[in-house]
Amino acid sequence: MVVLTFESYIELLYRSNKILISSHQNDPLILDRVTLNRYGDLPLHIASMLGHTNFVKEILNRKPQLAMEPDSQRRLPLHIASTKGHVELVRALLSASTEACLACDCDGNNPLHLAAIKGRSDVVKELVQARPHAARAIVQQETILHLCVNHNQPEILKFLIETTGDDEFVSFKDSQGNNILHLAVVYRQTETINFLLLSTTIQVNEENSSGETPMDILGQGPKDLKYQQILQSLTRAGAVEAKIGNLFRQDPQSSRNEIGVDGLDDYNKRQASPFYLKETSKNSDDWLDKKRNTLMVVASLIATMAFQAGSNPPGGVWQEGSREDPNIKAGYAIMATIHPLEYQIFLVCNTVGFVSSLSIILLLISGLPFLKHRFFMWILMVIMWIAATSMSATYSIFIWLLSPKAESNTFRNVVICIVLVWIGLMTLLVVGHIIRLIAIAMRILRRLLFPKKRPILRPTIRNQDGM
Structure with a gap:
């Protein structure tokens, strides 16, 4: 009789089935001995992981009860084969025992749960056909539908709802009170949301443990393209925001003081919510960022034009000097000699525009914290208007000096009037x-000196007659 150790037995997984048959003939108890001596990685589990279907079939033909033998993690071979997606191997294990579909590992997952998480659609169909009731197992207060949404498996979700789903199963809530529509909105899964709204009877305004509907959850995220798509789908289905927000719109004739104590509590919580404050702060930051970027671009253009006009004034510069006139030297501005008054005005306007635009650029790149406030951003915009006005005056001087007075006097006057x-x-x-x-x-100063107390919104207590 040949006695094999566990290590030498594992090597049989990579050899032909004839070796297994020969070893079993020499030692009929080899399968029982390996299972008895080891509780960790069993041969059938390793074969299921590697996808050796023929080897698994040979073992099951001799010992079909090994299909229900767990490892140290309480996983059956069917758990491993389902996770790996070996469809033929799953069929072989199911032929030995369909009870394995209901077995749970140490995390509470049965083989169907693991196949759904990994997106093994073919395996899911085999397991559901063998034991449909396995789809209704609850794992840590979550159904398999919750797992499909959490791991973004919309096709498997559709299959499970169409084959085994009912209203109670689809509307099941997890430990936080979220149904699968809440989770789909959290993860922005547009395909899943549209399917649930069109093909199921799930309640679109169902509230979770925090009193939030799917529309409330949607409003807590970024306002991107998916937000617009989901908002349109939920709106068509009749979704609304928090219940306190609807009380203000349901009855236009009712007053806000008729809401009630619970409604006021929800309203105050929503106004103090970090998502509400974060969204307000985000909108303000976006506005400031756009203004800063615009000011930087415009200031750079004005600074470039002012520098070019200062280094190359209208009319150019003298190429040669003159002994008779000391104001005529090579490199001096011709305009300074011929039109000294206009040249001084030109320099003043051009310098104001140049310095103003440079000041804006330096302030924006300095990163000073006070520039993040709207008040100082408005001041920068005033400086920009001064720079733009100075460049307009510079342009008017260009037109005045460079246009011939006799031939284009009317045109010059019109342009200057427009400027x-x-x-x-x-x-x-x-x-x-x-x-x-x-x-x-x-x-702001008045609010600091004379703070005004906000009126407390008090609920109206109605009697039994509704008065």
Whole structure:
């Protein structure tokens, strides 16, 4: 009689079935001995993991009860084969015993749960056909439908609902009170959401343990493209937000003080919710980021134009000097000699625009914390308007000096008038904006000096007659 150790027996997994048959003939108790001596990695489990279907069939032909032998994690060979997706091997194990479909490992999962998590659709169909009741097993207060949503397996979810689902099964809630529609909205699974809304009777306004409907959960996430798609689907299905938000809209003639104590508590919780505050802060940050990016681009363009105009003034520079006139030297601006007054105005306007745009650029790249407030962002915008107005005045001087007076006097006057009108409008905007900043500052100062207490919203207690 040949006695094999467990290690030498595992090597048989990689050899032909004839060796197994020969070894079993020499030692009929070899399968029982290996199972008795080891509780960890059993031969049938290893063969199921590697997908050796013929080897598994040979073992099951001799010892079909080994299909129900667990390992140290309480997993049966069917658990492993289902996880790996070996369909033929799953059929062989089911032929030995369909009871294995209901066996749970140390985590409470049966083979059907593991196959659904891994997306083994063919294995799921085999297991459901063998034991449909395995799909209704509860794992840590979650059904297999919850597992499908948590692991984004929409096809298996559809199959399970169409074959084994009913209203109670589909609407089952987990430990947090979430049904599968709540979870699908959390994970932004548009395909699953549309299927649940169109093909099931799940309640679209069902509340979880926190009193939140799917519409409430959707509003707590980012407002991206998926948000718009899911919002449209939920709205068509009649979804609404939190119950306190609906009380304000259901009866336009009712007053807010008729809500009740519970409604006020929910309303206060929602206003103090970190998601509500985070969303408000996010909108403000997005507005500031857009303003900062716009100011940076415009300021860079104005600084470039001002530098170019300063280094290359209208009319160019003298190429050679003159002994008779000391103001005529190589590199001096021609405009400074011929039109000294206009040149001074040109330099003032161009310098104001250049310095203003550089100031904006330096402030934006400095990263100072006070620039994240709207008040200081408005100040930067005022500086930008001053820079733009200065460049407009510089442009007017260009047109005045470079256009011949005799031939194009009318055209020159029209252009200058247009620029002056535009400068006037910009001046009105600057003045109006300064007035607005002063008003905001006065309002903030008044709130600091004379704080106003908010009125407490008190519920109206109704008697039994509804009065």
